[in-house]
Amino acid sequence: MEKTILPSSNQYKKYSQTIAPFLESQQTKNYTTVIFFFLVLSVFSWYAIRPTIQTILYLRREIKDKTQIDKQMDAKIYALIEANANFENNQALFPVLSEAVPKTPEAVDLVSQLTNLALEKNLLLSQLKTADIPLSTSSAVIPSTNQKQFTELPMEFTIEGPYSSVTSYFRDLINLRRVVTIQSMNFLPLQTPVISASGSGIPATLKVSVDLVTYYETK
Amino acid sequence: MKQNNDRDLFLISVFTFVTVFLWITFELIKTTKTSTITPAVQQLSASISATIDTDTLNVLNSRKRH
Numbered sequence: 252m253e254k255t256i257l258p259s260s261n262q263y264k265k266y267s268q269t270i271a272p273f274l275e276s277q278q279t280k281n282y283t284t285v286i287f288f289f290l291v292l293s294v295f296s297w298y299a300i301r302p303t304i305q306t307i308l309y310l311r312r313e314i315k316d317k318t319q320i321d322k323q324m325d326a327k328i329y330a331l332i333e334a335n336a337n338f339e340n341n342q343a344l345f346p347v348l349s350e351a352v353p354k355t356p357e358a359v360d361l362v363s364q365l366t367n368l369a370l371e372k373n374l375l376l377s378q379l380k381t382a383d384i385p386l387s388t389s390s391a392v393i394p395s396t397n398q399k400q401f402t403e404l405p406m407e408f409t410i411e412g413p414y415s416s417v418t419s420y421f422r423d424l425i426n427l428r429r430v431v432t433i434q435s436m437n438f439l440p441l442q443t444p445v446i447s448a449s450g451s452g453i454p455a456t457l458k459v460s461v462d463l464v465t466y467y468e469t470k
Numbered sequence: 471m472k473q474n475n476d477r478d479l480f481l482i483s484v485f486t487f488v489t490v491f492l493w494i495t496f497e498l499i500k501t502t503k504t505s506t507i508t509p510a511v512q513q514l515s516a517s518i519s520a521t522i523d524t525d526t527l528n529v530l531n532s533r534k535r536h
Contacts (some may be wrong), residue, residue, distance in 0.1 A: 282476040289483035292491040301494045305501050313506045323515040333520035342523060344527040351530050401496040428533040 351430045356384045356404050361429055363467055365408065368427075372420045374412035378460075381406045387433045401466040405434075411441070411458045424463075434462040 274280075338345075353360075358381050369376035382405045410420060424431065437460040 279476060282480055284478075285477050286483040289487040293483075293487045296487075296494055297490055301497065304494075304498055308498055308501045312502060312504070316506045318512060320515050323517065326517060328513060328536050330520040334518065335523070337520060337522045341522055341524055341527060344524065344531055347527060347530040350535065351533075364536045371536065423534065423536070426533050428530060428535045457484070 283412055319401050347428060350428050352401055352466050352468055353429075354470075356402075356467045357429075358384050358404060358406075358465075361406070361431075364427060364429065365424075368420060368423055369410055370410075372412065372416040372423075374410045374416050374420055377409050377411070379406070379408040379444065400469055402469045404465045404467060405462065407460065407462045409458060409460050411456060413455055414457055417457050417459055432464045432467055 362379060362381070365379070366376055384404065410417065412420075421433075421436075425433070439458040439460075441456045441458055
């Protein structure tokens with residue numbers, strides 16, 4: 252005789268009759284109600300309440316942020332208008348900036364100024380040397396925020412002449428429009444001292460080796 | 471035995487609810503605290519100073535060019 256795999260209707264009836272007393276129990280009813288309440292509440296919270304509240308909070312935050320940005324932009328517009336007015340008022344002064352710290356090394360121009368100054372003060376300028384100068388720089392390179400806004404260009408030279416001229420030279424040197432920083436100076440009296448009228452024996456001429464640094468804008 | 475099963479299911483449902491509730495709470499807090507402004511807009515809206523240091527410009531202007 253062939254045996255059926257599926258249980259017969261009598262077996263189902265037997266199962267339902269076995270479960271029925273449990274389902275009729277008041278305690279089971281209470282537990283089932285509470286369990287389904289929490290489960291439904293969890294599912295409903297996740298799929299319905301959460302997105303709604305999240306959207307509300309996101310939009311409120313967005314309104315707050317946009318209001319703040321609007322205020323900042325207004326302040327910036329006023330600042331730009333004020334800056335433009337200040338720029339217009341002081342426009343004549345701005346070319347001196349590119350003379351003080353030029354966009355290119357312009358070493359020849361500085362050498363020319365140093366030489367002219369030495370000639371004005373009757374000094375002999377010699378042994379002038381500069382560091383390697385880049386003839387072109389790549390404009391495609393974007394400078395990082397940590398990069399310096401200027402590049403140093405070291406120079407060294409020697410001047411010879413009377414003490415008074417040397418001091419006058421340095422006074423004018425530090426007042427050059429092109430910004431320079433004197434790194435070091437080495438004073439040497441020349442071998443042929445001239446006795447002054449007072450007989451103090453101070454050497455009349457000096458040989459001064461100067462190390463200075465000038466600057467140009469970093470591309 | 472049946473009572474234990476009921477109690478276990480009850481505890482599971484309660485813990486599920488608590489977990490979901492806490493998850494939603496933290497997610498909502500995160501939504502409230504996270505800025506909706508992009509870094510590019512923040513950079514654009516950064517304040518600038520409108521003052522020009524005319525003293526330095528005047529000092530530079532007073533210097534000589536030889």
